[in-house]
Amino acid sequence: MEPLRAPTGTHDLMPGDSARWVALLGVFAALAEKSGFGLIHTPLFEDVRLFRRGVGTETEVVGKEMYEFTDRGGRAMALRPEGTASVVRAFIQHHPIPPFRAWYATPTFRYERPQAGRYRQHHQVGVEVLGIADADVDVEVLALANDYLQGLGLSGYTLRLNSLGDAACRPQYVASLREYLTANQGSLCEEHKGKISANPLRILDCKDERCRSVSVGAPTMSEALCEQCAEHFARVKAGLDAQNISYFLDAKLVRGLDYYTRTTFEVTLDLGEGELTILGGGRYDGLVEVLGGVPTPGIGFGSGIERVLLACDRQDVFAIQPTVPMVYIVDTTDGAHARDLVASLRKEGLIAERAYGNRSMKSQFKTADRSGARFALVIGDREAADGTITIRDLRGGGEQVVVARDALLTSLLELAAKN
RNA sequence: GUGGGUAUAGCUCAGCUGGUUAGAGCGCCUGGUUGUGGUCCAGGAGGUCGCGGGUUCGAACCCCGUUACUCACCCCA
Numbered sequence: 493m494e495p496l497r498a499p500t501g502t503h504d505l506m507p508g509d510s511a512r513w514v515a516l517l518g519v520f521a522a523l524a525e526k527s528g529f530g531l532i533h534t535p536l537f538e539d540v541r542l543f544r545r546g547v548g549t550e551t552e553v554v555g556k557e558m559y560e561f562t563d564r565g566g567r568a569m570a571l572r573p574e575g576t577a578s579v580v581r582a583f584i585q586h587h588p589i590p591p592f593r594a595w596y597a598t599p600t601f602r603y604e605r606p607q608a609g610r611y612r613q614h615h616q617v618g619v620e621v622l623g624i625a626d627a628d629v630d631v632e633v634l635a636l637a638n639d640y641l642q643g644l645g646l647s648g649y650t651l652r653l654n655s656l657g658d659a660a661c662r663p664q665y666v667a668s669l670r671e672y673l674t675a676n677q678g679s680l681c682e683e684h685k686g687k688i689s690a691n692p693l694r695i696l697d698c699k700d701e702r703c704r705s706v707s708v709g710a711p712t713m714s715e716a717l718c719e720q721c722a723e724h725f726a727r728v729k730a731g732l733d734a735q736n737i738s739y740f741l742d743a744k745l746v747r748g749l750d751y752y753t754r755t756t757f758e759v760t761l762d763l764g765e766g767e768l769t770i771l772g773g774g775r776y777d778g779l780v781e782v783l784g785g786v787p788t789p790g791i792g793f794g795s796g797i798e799r800v801l802l803a804c805d806r807q808d809v810f811a812i813q814p815t816v817p818m819v820y821i822v823d824t825t826d827g828a829h830a831r832d833l834v835a836s837l838r839k840e841g842l843i844a845e846r847a848y849g850n851r852s853m854k855s856q857f858k859t860a861d862r863s864g865a866r867f868a869l870v871i872g873d874r875e876a877a878d879g880t881i882t883i884r885d886l887r888g889g890g891e892q893v894v895v896a897r898d899a900l901l902t903s904l905l906e907l908a909a910k911n
Numbered sequence: 912g913u914g915g916g917u918a919u920a921g922c923u924c925a926g927c928u929g930g931u932u933a934g935a936g937c938g939c940c941u942g943g944u945u946g947u948g949g950u951c952c953a954g955g956a957g958g959u960c961g962c963g964g965g966u967u968c969g970a971a972c973c974c975c976g977u978u979a980c981u982c983a984c985c986c987c988a
Binding site for chain 2: 495497500551552553556557574575600602604605606607608609610611614615616618694697698747748749758766768769770771772794795796797798799800822824852853854855856857858859860861862868870872873874882884886887890892
């Protein structure tokens with residue numbers, strides 16, 4: 493039989509490596525909670541129609557990358573391809589009193605070919621705010637995103653910002669864009685020559701040289717914003733300026749999910765070869781209504797944990813060391829002392845580890861050393877006989893003291909305080 | 912979905928134009944020190960050379976297929 497392994501595009505997060513995940517989640521949770529967000533957990537799978545309607549059938553994410561399956565009751569389900577739709581669904585279902593602020597940390601699934609920073613199951617942290625149309629909340633959300641990345645130690649990333657307009661002005665803009673593209677149809681890349689009517693905005697994001705040169709002369713959304721959208725966008729920019737959050741206005745920024753309106757953003761990082769998007773989001777004022785709720789504005793972002801950590805690796809920041817024991821118990825009698833001592837020390841709040849299997853003193857010390865523990869606590873025949881414990885400092889030259897069992901804790905704290 | 916690269920020990924890799932018992936470093940285990948790790952020395956365990964087929968007296972090496980990993984395109988976190 494073929495050895496079993498994790499499915500294509502997935503990976504195991506092993507103890508040791510997971511230490512920085514724990515730390516990352518801590519950073520994000522602390523920031524989110526401080527800003528009034530509460531944790532939300534929604535099912536990993538949902539009625540497939542949620543994503544079809546919410547994210548859009550035309551999008552790649554839903555159209556060709558979604559994990560869909562039929563459950564045993566014959567229901568069409570899908571694994572979550574992104575974070576927002578489920579939160580909005582929960583909001584509609586439970587009628588919390590707005591404003592509603594939730595943060596999440598969740599796996600997301602997309603059936604695509606894996607490559608650097610790209611997985612079939614990846615993980616995102618994110619936030620959503622529902623019920624506030626005020627542009628100031630856009631600034632809050634962007635500031636949170638910025639604080640998060642900064643909090644990890646990242647730098648040199650670019651916040652790309654755009655406004656996609658709303659139901660009042662976007663249709664007109666799309667019409668004029670379509671008109672322009674149709675006039676230049678012959679100059680577009682092969683793929684987009686026939687795709688104009690489906691989603692003309694996407695062509696602005698095409699990396700093909702031919703499409704790009706056509707895009708240069710295309711009408712931009714920012715020129716076409718209605719008065720309210722323009723005011724909203726101006727207020728967002730003013731807020732970012734006031735908080736010294738730098739951004740880059742990217743009129744070509746179009747996101748791959750259909751629900752976005754007005755403020756839209758992405759954070760990218762140049763890794764030498766190509767840019768990596770580590771965070772993305774925006775406003776989605778029409779989404780609640782599309783999903784059957786009473787019209788409610790919303791905004792949020794998601795950020796890929798694997799990509800963010802990849803970026804941290806490249807920048808040599810956020811190198812979290814796994815937790816290391818304070819003491820490691822070496823017991824060459826029969827292990828009963830180790831068994832009882834490790835339990836009582838843990839109750840006292842110390843991180844304590846021990847050797848198992850009654851191995852030689854030498855090999856127990858090897859595992860003690862490997863554990864990274866600060867002190868070894870030795871219980872051999874002598875200590876067992878006279879009720880003492882030998883404390884050996886594993887960091888320095890190996891200084892040892894023999895202490896009475898009752899004095900162990902105070903002695904340890906004294907020794908630890910020395911340096 | 913399309914294209915490139917890779918697949919040999921737990922890890923990182925070597926293996927000359929196909930040649931007989933497949934190697935190194937690190938890691939692991941044991942001993943040198945029957946009460947002491949991190950250094951040093953000695954020994955040991957561990958591989959059906961991704962899988963299937965073919966060519967050949969003989970294949971880790973050549974050919975075909977296949978799977979996986981990886982990178983890029985597309986798209987995205």
